[in-house]
Amino acid sequence: MRRPRLAEFVVRSKRREYFSNVKLLTFMFQLLSMGLVLLNTRQALTVNSLVFSGLLIGLTYLSNVLVQRYTKGDNYLIMIANMLFSIGIVMIYRINPALGERQLLLYTIGVGAFFIAYYFLHYTGHFWENKTFFFLGISIAMLAVTLVFGRTLGGATNWIEVAGFQFQPSEFTKITFAFFIAAFYANHAFFKQKLGGSLFLMIATYILIGIFFLQGELGTAIVFFAAMICAMIAFDRSRLLLFANIGLALAGLFVAYRLFGHIQVRFEVWLDPWADPDGRGYQILQSMFAVASGGLFGRGIGLGQPGTIPLAHSDFIFASIIEEMGIFMGIAISLLYLIVFYRGLKISLSQTNPFYKVLALVISMMFAAQAAIVIGGVLKLIPLTGMVLPFMAHGGSSLLASFVMLGALQYSSVEQYPEVALEIKE
């Protein structure tokens, strides 16, 4: 039976009311928290910091409005990303105002990248849907370049410097890898006939993961693996391959553990950080002290000492936030990532175009895996992997890549019609 007409009106006005409330909540959070942070960092208070606060509030509001007006599809993704970003940047600014200002600049570029990604996919249409080898080639090339010319920072050879700008190619490989899996499953029939089906995907993924292990980048390797497994569960009927993969991964991890010193170190620190509390275990111990001293509601912004954790503004921002805003905020952040993941699955289920169906699934899985790995690592549930939380942590490459992926996810949520739009039963 059909719903009565009136209900649709009520729903539409209700939704508009909720939308404006959501924008208002983001605004209130930024206003109150930035107010506190400015009072707290009073020694560094200049006209710039007031301009910064104004820009922060204005830009996030603007992006909420612009995305709603100029893109079709899912409206929630950008609002959640903005909320996560707000929580993150307040913390970064509180720890180090200069880094906060830089983060805001990167955010502006990131939102630009969001729109560029959206409209790029919008206008180039179906051109990318069968460029499987192109995406794979780019992914491998980017990693190979890093391996040769890369610089080592924080235990991983994953930085590259071009014209004075440092960036992490592995963050951008996530984008091309997601497109690669999407193009692969969009042309699954072809690969099944010619190139061994999912075996091809497995080999390609393991080559990339192998390079990550050589670079010492454990986290991205796990994210790639999770994305591949997730796509296989959803789009491949063969369960045998799935179990073979999990077995292979365990075996591979064991071999890697034996081969590479840096992986052994990470496991040792995870199992017993007290063995070297002032050296290798220092970071995770400080993180756990921070989480413990936070309690349920935290100590209040400006009243804790998140600065004592090394990398408190990037890898360990989750611990810093829990220290000053509490476990409940930590739970809220996990929930926000969960909603992004749920939206991704929903988009993937309702999308009819096979390419964007896979793309949505892979991208949302990557966000979820990243969040799970980082949160687990900071809380010492799993070994540290050197990843950062998407949208929250300080870091240009990560923020930019996350926004490009979000733009692609946004485009995937636009209902695509088959070329022949009209099918009328006579």
Place this chain on the structure above:
Amino acid sequence: MDTIISLIERIFYTKLVGSLDLYTILATLFKYVFVIIVMYFIYLIVRMIYLDIEQMPTDSRGSGAYLHLITQPSKLSFDVQREYPLYQVNSVGRDASNHIAIANPYLSGRHATIYLKDGSYFIEDLGSANGTTLNGQKVETALPLKNKDILSLGDVEFLFMVGE
């Protein structure tokens, strides 16, 4: 700037009771506010998602008449549903308060109305700027709709379907 800083110092960092200053009190109060704000934010998002699911269009075929989109939606810069089920009275226009609201700049705020009278549907233009056409013919008075008539409103084209 220095005066402002010293002013802040004096207002927010003067010890009131013991080692308690105004800043500590504010920060302690606000930490609850922040958690409430973010949790309420999540609640609203979940609530909107719930509305979406509840509102998911049930298959209108077989139960009544509907408008079926002909124009390729990828060519349009605004959201258009693939199908609009028709009811007793249906206003079409750019304004969000219409039954069939399409954010097409070529549509007038209240563009046209499609209504059921004596068992068949009629279309009537409400004095729109760009007009409405039915099978290529401009709609001047109320015209009856037949199955598979082509309606164009602004630059969006629909097929009128009676349903089985």
